[in-house]
Amino acid sequence: MKSIYLRKKTLLVGRWSVIAALFVIVTLFSGCTGLTESPYTFVDPGNYYKSEEELESALNSVYADFRKFASNYKTLMILELVTEHAMPAHASKDGVISFNCWQGVNQATTYNIQIWDSGYEMINRCNVVLGRGDGVNMSDEKRNQVYGQARFFRAYTMFVLLRLYGGLAIPESYTSGLNGLEIPRKTVDDTYDYIIQDLEYCIANLPTRSQWGSSSYYKASKGAAQALLGDVYLTRGCMDNYNTTYFQEAKKQLSDVINSGEYELLSDYKSLWxxxxxxxxxxxxxxxxxxxxxxxxxxxxxxxxxxxxxxxxxxxxxxxxxxxxxxxxxxxxxxxxxxxxxxxxxxxxxxxxxxxxxxxxxxxxxxxxxxxxxxxxxxxxxxxxxxxxxxxxxxxxxxxxIRYSDVLLNYAEVENYLNGPTSDAYEKLNKVHQRSLSVPVTPGLSKEEFDDAIYQERTWELVGEGYLYFDELRTDRLGKNVYEYKTYMYENGYFNCQKLQFVPQKTFLWKIPQTSLDSNPALEQNPDNISDPRYPLK
Structure with a gap:
């Protein structure tokens, strides 16, 4: 049975996100990236992007906006707080107490993941690069590399939004005004297909990490695209009734990363920080x-x-x-x-x-x-x-x-889905496990026990980095874990832990912000979520 995500809807891309994109002046990377500061604006892209240098400045703005998008503390913090992996603080700012107990999650105002607008601003920046590059005099190889970077960040952004909101509106070009914004919302399958096409282009056209060279390690690479595509297929398989066709594709992409020789675990976990x-x-x-x-x-x-x-x-x-x-x-x-x-x-x-x-x-x-x-x-x-x-x-x-330990754990997970806890799956899991602990994972586990061992390893390895909410949602762990632990915390009087208000199901979708609905009457909201009946609230 297909996910509830497959609902088709018609929407209008949030006008506020486009307004923001029209006039934002972006400060470009500096420091270790070696990029210089330059003003960048969407006011009249048709008259601006004439040279390779100008197109590069547009690409630099994509990197700058990605920094803002990916490191949004509210998104990272909220997505931890709604799991069993985070404690609310000694302050009530940013709704930490409410998110921790899943209060008001069907509201489109205060209690939603405020990333819809910034996501579409990011997509629009990518589309400016893709929409203006053909008119620039440069080599095809260099143009394809520029396009590959823009398409990578578009795919990354859309994958985040897809998992939060469901099927997306897909603007095919950049916007320099407020006309033509009524874009029908695609199904989840259509959105996945679009993301996959972007990443396949990236894999065909982006250099590897070593080909970029040490001064450009920060750039999107072939390996990053393969790892992200592996994650996309793994997630899609889990959300589509554990579809083995998608798992096979995930395994292929993750294998390519592992076998590339471009990446390795550092010997000391602490040296990552x-x-x-x-x-x-x-x-x-x-x-x-x-x-x-x-x-x-x-x-x-x-x-x-x-x-x-x-x-x-x-x-x-x-x-x-x-x-x-x-x-x-x-x-x-x-x-x-x-x-x-x-x-x-x-x-x-x-x-x-x-x-x-x-x-x-x-x-x-x-x-x-x-x-x-x-x-x-x-x-x-x-x-x-x-x-x-x-x-x-x-x-x-x-x-x-994106971290190599995540690639290894994703591979172990998908191999277990396909073939059970094979020696190959154990090897990948133990590489991560034994980097930090001398004793290997218990041998002879069942398929279900091995899956639990992988999830536990992901918690130890990745907590706080923005992975675990998505992991729990796609594996249908979120509701059970939230119900058990947050009920325990409340009943035992932990600081700022309130009574649980809602238990999320695997089909949970966040609300599109009310500001976007107010500015665009054609924008249809996601339907209200139903608390998981398997875990009745007291």
Missing amino acids: YWFVEEASKNTKESLLEVQFGPTQVSALHCNFGINVTDESLGGKMYHRSAISHKDYLSYQDDDVRKQCFLTEYTITGTDTRRYFEPEYKGFSGKGEGKWPSSAPGNMKFYDRTKSCYETGGSKANLIA
Whole structure:
């Protein structure tokens, strides 16, 4: 039976997203990317894109907008808070308490994922590059590389929106005004097909990581496109009643990444993160795609996944909106290297006073010397403890958008779907597992047990990085896990954990923002979601 996602609807692309795209001036990458600043506008693209340099400036604006889109802290934070992987904070800002208990999820105002407009702004930027490039005098090879990068980011953006909202409107060209915006909404299958066509073009035309060279590791590559296409096919297979045809395609793409020799796991998990090795953490062989930050383009993710404190030893001022759940943190074995990537104690600079996490106080600040200033440990994956971060408040830590460990775990999952827990599946899972733990995954697991082992490994490996909501949704784990853990948290009095209001099903779709509906009467909203009847609320 096809997913509920297959509903056809007619919509109008959000006019506010296009208005924003018309007049935004984008500051381009700097620092490690080597790109210079240049103004960019959609006001009259027909008179602007005449040279290769001008088309490159349009492509640079795509990268700049991708940084904003992919590192949107609200999206990352909310998609963790609605799972069992995050704790609400010692503040009620940004709706963290409401999202954590799934309050008002059928509202199109406050409680929705505010990424629809920015997603279409991103798609429009990609379409400007694709719509103007044919008129530029440049080699076909270079033009295809430019197009490949634009189509990669269009596919990435559409894949995010598809999983949140269902079938999308697909604008075939850029927009320089407000005419012709009534675009019928495609089915999910049509949207998947469009994304796949983009990525197949990318694979045929983009250089590999090594072909780009070290000065351009940040660019979209053939390997990143293959990894993303593998994820697309894996997700599509799971959402289409575990369709093995899609799983076979996923396995092929993921195999190509693994066999390319372009990527490898770093020997030490900690070396992925700026907190431990600073600039050496950036664009390593474990990274297929990173959102770039540096001295002039800084990140604020550390503020919202921090521990609600300012101290020189921790870098810039931190806030605390969400952090790893107690359940997840306590699930790590003590000798797991990944457990060392959570901030659980520090000494106040210039004093002997220690602050340390005390789980027995259930997210409250604790007593005595501890008095931990947040409800849970902090996630060091976003932190920069350098003096410059302390002085400026901006983190230079990159955000890894596609990581090789995710490729290996996706491969192990799809191999298990197709053939059970084979030695091949075990090998890929153990590569990730034994990077951080000496003892391998238990041998002789059943197919179901092995699938659970993969999901647990994904939690240990990827928590806080924006993967787990989508993993749980496509594998139908989200409702059960949310119901069990959030009910437990509420009944046991954990800080800011409210009574669960709704249990999501595998078919859950977020609401399109009300602002888009108000500005475009033709835009049809997703229907209301029904709480999963398998888990009745008390």
